[in-house]
Amino acid sequence: MHSTDLRQRTRITATVAGLLASLGGALLAAPPASAATVFRVQYSSEYAQAYTNSVSADGCTYSSTSAGAGTAADGGTTVFYFSSTFNQCTWEGSSAYGEAPTETFTVDRNSAHAVATVPLSDGSQIYLDLTWQGTGVVERGGTTSRSVLPGQYVQRTAVRGTTQQATVTGTLSFENAYISTSKGATMLVAITGS
Structure with a gap:
């Protein structure tokens, strides 16, 4: 035993x-251990937009106008404008669009204000002085995502934001408008061989 x-x-x-x-x-x-490089980006944006779409009484002419203001990728603020008209009975139409840095742009919890003179694609320009006033419930939302490619990278992104219906007063009137804010962050870990 x-x-x-x-x-x-x-x-x-x-x-x-x-x-x-x-x-x-x-x-x-x-093989020797791999090295990793970490990239991090954080951002926030504030944005207000308004638009109107209409059809003439005879059903021939469709018109659309929109304007918005917000923070730009470079940290500044811009205003954009777009207007188009199309007559489906005569097949005639026109449009004008443009974007310019704001002279004034402010956003608080329930309102936004933007002022700018915008040069347009048709050679004209438009002066915009618009105030958005929040009217509805502030809707909140967010999302996260994670992407992995084994041996190459791992990326994680998180974004959260708010949107609120609004009315617009000023140099133009619009049927639909909203104010939104967002904050986000992305982290990317890139794996490199040594």
């Missing part, structure tokens, strides 16, 4: 020693 125990212990010891030797060899043969 004593010799069977000894043989079993010897086999277990030999097996463990063999595994350790194999593992040690694999560790020595493994």
Whole structure:
């Protein structure tokens, strides 16, 4: 009985020693550890937009006008304007659009105000002085995502924001309007070989 125990212990010891030797060899043969570069981006934006779409009484002419103001990627603020008219009975239409830095742009919890003179694509310009006043419930939402490509990168993004219906007063009137804000962050870990 004593010799069977000894043989079993010897086999277990030999097996463990063999595994350790194999593992040690694999560790020595493994490629060197990879390096990682971390990129982080955080941003926030504030934006107000208004638009109106209409159809003439005879059903021929469709018109659309929109304007908006908000923070730009470079940290400044801009105003845009777009207007188009199309007559489906005569197949005639026109449009004008443009964008310009704001002279004034302010946003608080329930309102926004923007002032700018916008040069348009048709050679004219339009002076905009618009005030958005929030009228509805502030809707909140957000999303997160994670992307992984093993051995190459891991990316995580989180965004949260608010949207509120609004009315617009000033140099133009619009049927539909809203004010929105958002904050987001992205982190990317890129794995590089050494």
